[in-house]
Amino acid sequence: xxxxxxxxxxxxxxxxxxxxxxxxxxxxxxxxxxxxxxxxxxxxxxxxxxxxxxxxxxxxxxxxxxxxxxxxxxxxxxxxxxxxxxxxxxxxxxxxxxxxxxxxxxxxxxxxxxxxxxxxxxxxxxxxxxxxxxxxxxxxxxxxxxxxxxxxxxxxxxxxxxxxxxxxxxxxxxxxxxxxxxxxxxxxxxxxxxxxxxxxxxxxxxxxxxxxxxxxxxxxxxxxxxxxxxxxxxxxxxxxxxxxxxxxxxxxxxxxxxxxxxxxxxxxxxxxxxxxxxxxxxxxxxxxxxxxxxxxxxxxxxxxxxxxxxxxxxxxxxxxxxxxxxxxxxxxxxxxxxxxxxxxxxxx
Amino acid sequence: xxxxxxxxxxxxxxxxxxxxxxxxxxxxxxxxxxxxxxxxxxxxxxxxxxxxxxxxxxxxxxxxxxxxxxxxxxxxxxxxxxxxxxxxxxxxxxxxxxxxxxxxxxxxxxxxxxxxxxxxxxxxxxxxxxxxxxxxxxxxxxxxxxxxxxxxxxxxxxxxxxxxxxxxxxxxx
Numbered sequence: 001x002x003x004x005x006x007x008x009x010x011x012x013x014x015x016x017x018x019x020x021x022x023x024x025x026x027x028x029x030x031x032x033x034x035x036x037x038x039x040x041x042x043x044x045x046x047x048x049x050x051x052x053x054x055x056x057x058x059x060x061x062x063x064x065x066x067x068x069x070x071x072x073x074x075x076x077x078x079x080x081x082x083x084x085x086x087x088x089x090x091x092x093x094x095x096x097x098x099x100x101x102x103x104x105x106x107x108x109x110x111x112x113x114x115x116x117x118x119x120x121x122x123x124x125x126x127x128x129x130x131x132x133x134x135x136x137x138x139x140x141x142x143x144x145x146x147x148x149x150x151x152x153x154x155x156x157x158x159x160x161x162x163x164x165x166x167x168x169x170x171x172x173x174x175x176x177x178x179x180x181x182x183x184x185x186x187x188x189x190x191x192x193x194x195x196x197x198x199x200x201x202x203x204x205x206x207x208x209x210x211x212x213x214x215x216x217x218x219x220x221x222x223x224x225x226x227x228x229x230x231x232x233x234x235x236x237x238x239x240x241x242x243x244x245x246x247x248x249x250x251x252x253x254x255x256x257x258x259x260x261x262x263x264x265x266x267x268x269x270x271x272x273x274x275x276x277x278x279x280x281x282x283x284x285x286x287x288x289x290x291x292x293x294x295x296x297x298x299x300x301x302x303x304x305x306x307x308x309x310x311x312x313x314x315x316x317x318x319x320x321x322x323x324x325x326x327x328x329x330x331x332x333x334x335x336x337x338x339x340x341x342x343x344x345x346x347x348x
Numbered sequence: 349x350x351x352x353x354x355x356x357x358x359x360x361x362x363x364x365x366x367x368x369x370x371x372x373x374x375x376x377x378x379x380x381x382x383x384x385x386x387x388x389x390x391x392x393x394x395x396x397x398x399x400x401x402x403x404x405x406x407x408x409x410x411x412x413x414x415x416x417x418x419x420x421x422x423x424x425x426x427x428x429x430x431x432x433x434x435x436x437x438x439x440x441x442x443x444x445x446x447x448x449x450x451x452x453x454x455x456x457x458x459x460x461x462x463x464x465x466x467x468x469x470x471x472x473x474x475x476x477x478x479x480x481x482x483x484x485x486x487x488x489x490x491x492x493x494x495x496x497x498x499x500x501x502x503x504x505x506x507x508x509x510x511x512x513x514x515x516x517x518x519x520x521x
Contacts, residue, residue, distance in 0.1 A: 005508055012501045019494075035498055042508035048516045056509075056517075 001046055012039035013133065020137035025084045026074030030067060033105070033137055037063040040134065043126050055121025059130075062114040066104040073097035086144045095148035098141075099156075105138045107179075108156045108186055109163035116167070116179040124224070127175055128215040131182050132208045139189070139204055143348065147194045158280060160187025165287025172226045174218055177291055178211065181250060184288045185211075191281060192265045195272050198348045203261035205346070206335075210250050210258055213328035217243055220320050226295060230304040234311050236318075242329050244296035249332045251289035257335035264343070353393060360386045361446055369438035372427035373419040377412060384408045396477040422519070 012035055020032030037060065045056040077094035078084050089095045100111070107115035119127045147153055164184025171177045185207045192199045217239055218224070221232045233240040249258035262285065269278040298304075303311075335342070363386060366379030384407055391400035430436050484492055510518055 001508070005504055008501060008504055009508075012498075015497075031494075031498075035501070038498075038502060038505055042505050045509060045517055048512060053517050 001042070005042070009039045009042060013129075015039075017133065017137045021140050024086050026070075026077070026086060027084065029086060029137075029141055030071050030074065033063075033070070034067055036134060036137055037067065040126075040129065043129070044122055046126070047123065051121040052123075055118045058114050058121075059118045062104060062118075066101045069097060069101035069104070073101060086141065087146070089145055089148075092148035095145060096152060098145055099147065099152060102138045102142050103156050103190075106135050106186055107183055108190060109159040109183060112160065112163060112167075112183045115183060116171075116176040119175045119179040119182075120173060122175070124175070124215050124219040127178065128212065131178065131211055131215070135186070135204065139200070142190075142193060143197050143200060150194060153190055153194055154274075154277060157187045157189075157191035157193075158277065158284075160184060160190065161281050161284040162187075162287070165284045165290075168291045169287065171291065174224050174226065174229075174295075177295065178214065181288060181292075182207075182211065184284070185250075187284075188261065188265055188281065191277075192268050196264075196268045198343065198346045199261065199264050199268060201346050201348065202342060203265065206257060206261050209328050209331045209335075210246065213246050213325060213332050214243075214250065216322075216325040216328070217246065220318075220322060220325065226298045229295065229299040230302075231306070231310065232299055233303065234313055235315070239322075239325070240300050242333070244300050245333045246329060247292040247296045248289075251292045252285050253289070255336050256333055257331065260336055260339050260342070264339070353390070356386050356389050356393070360390070361443070365439050365442040365446070366430075368442055369435055370429060371435065372424055372429065373415075373422075374424070374427050375429045377415055377419060381408060381412055384412065398481070399477040 016032045016035030016037075016039060018032070019035065020029050023029040023032060041056055041060060044059060045052045073094045074084065076097070077089050077091065080091050080094070081088070089098070104111040119130065122130065161184050164180045164182070164187055167183070168177050168180030171180065185203065189200045189203045189207070192203075218229075220236060220239060221229060223229050223232070245256060249256035252258045252262040254263075262282070266278045266282060269275070269281070360383055363379045363382035367376050367383065370376040370379065384403065388400040388404045388408075391397075391403065428435055430439065510516065512518075
């Protein structure tokens with residue numbers, strides 16, 4: 001793409017998120033979300049082949065629907081209460097509609113169906129931007145509104161963790177697995193939103209770090225299926241040896257950093273007398289863990305049958321920028337002892 | 349007056365159901381024309397005459413005309429309208445859905461009135477909508493600049509999306 005256009009589009013994406021972050025008026029928040037949607041569309045159909053265009057159209061339609069629902073809910077709220085402020089929504093109908101609209105925006109179950117198909121049509125870098133940056137603005141809004149109904153957010157969260165687990169089980173396309181992983185993690189974030197919002201922020205940022213390392217690992221290996229990961233042990237042995245840790249961190253196993261958000265969320269849910277819910281959520285994490293283990297099994301823990309010469313490729317110096325991968329992998333593995341400091345830093 | 353508002357809103361719902369139920373863009377855009385016209389009428393009743401004029405000129409006279417031309421270029425030889433049973437069935441289904449949801453939310457059919465109340469009353473020097481536009485250009489200058497920048501970004505986005513014609517995203521008509 002023309003570098004000037006790319007600059008303008010990336011700037012517009014930053015602008016959209018910044019506008020939503022800085023807004024306390026619903027119209028301004030909606031404006032920021034729309035700018036974000038608009039600016040990512042050309043990035044998504046850069047390669048101009050039909051699958052990417054299909055993903056772009058699906059993304060545009062769902063995000064436009066969500067933004068229209070958001071606008072409708074905020075105007076209804078302005079009609080009833082006479083004010084446009086984000087934090088002072090006190091009637092249940094607009095608040096519920098806003099929550100459902102933002103759930104559609106980020107891809108929570110049962111409004112998740114667009115996510116695997118859209119991610120499958122994109123290349124890994126754009127998919128990364130979609131999974132991480134585009135979630136910031138809606139979460140900023142979700143953190144600020146007063147939830148109207150306790151059970152709505154809990155149902156969205158639990159359904160997302162279960163759907164994210166079961167949906168990813170039969171996939172061998174990595175981007176779809178990443179989509180279901182995203183849905184599951186978003187479910188965990190929403191579960192604790194009304195009890196301890198700092199944990200939502202913590203889970204979001206931890207998820208960003210973990211999924212960044214996974215996306216970039218797949219990009220470095222230039223692989224989009226599990227099968228194509230099976231020869232990465234001979235081409236990039238260090239990356240292959242670190243990937244099981246990244247995947248187990250995504251699965252939420254101690255002593256890796258992915259355990260931190262799950263542990264704190266389970267603790268908070270138990271304190272709120274929601275122990276059966278906490279048990280269900282923890283069991284749903286097992287489903288996700290299965291497909292993370294399957295990826296690490298194919299990539300690192302087994303060597304697929306192959307001719308001998310494929311096991312000894314020339315390991316030439318690579319031109320890929322692996323510094324971000326190194327940083328995020330280290331953070332994904334080693335951040336658990338810093339839990340008290342992180343909780344203190346992220347106190348909302 | 350109430351009857352006029354009732355009539356306009358009834359036409360609005362009919363037009364919206366037409367937009368939603370027609371698979372062919374010709375009839376859907378026709379429904380949109382009707383909806384935009386009626387929306388302008390409702391706006392005038394609520395005191396926003398300037399906004400209604402702008403809506404009519406720019407939305408109907410600008411964007412919908414361009415849409416009609418582009419839809420005419422990508423011509424459908426046998427467009428399906430209300431003449432075919434599936435479309436009519438969809439239309440009636442949507443109308444039924446709207447009526448049932450309306451009955452769910454309203455208390456009764458005779459308690460509520462569609463009386464139009466204009467917020468500003470007779471003693472204001474300017475109308476609300478014109479004052480709003482003037483505010484956008486004076487103290488809302490930063491938001492105006494933001495809006496201008498976003499329109500420019502929209503132009504770039506559209507040009508980038510349609511770059512390459514049939515080798516790119518657009519269908520080879």
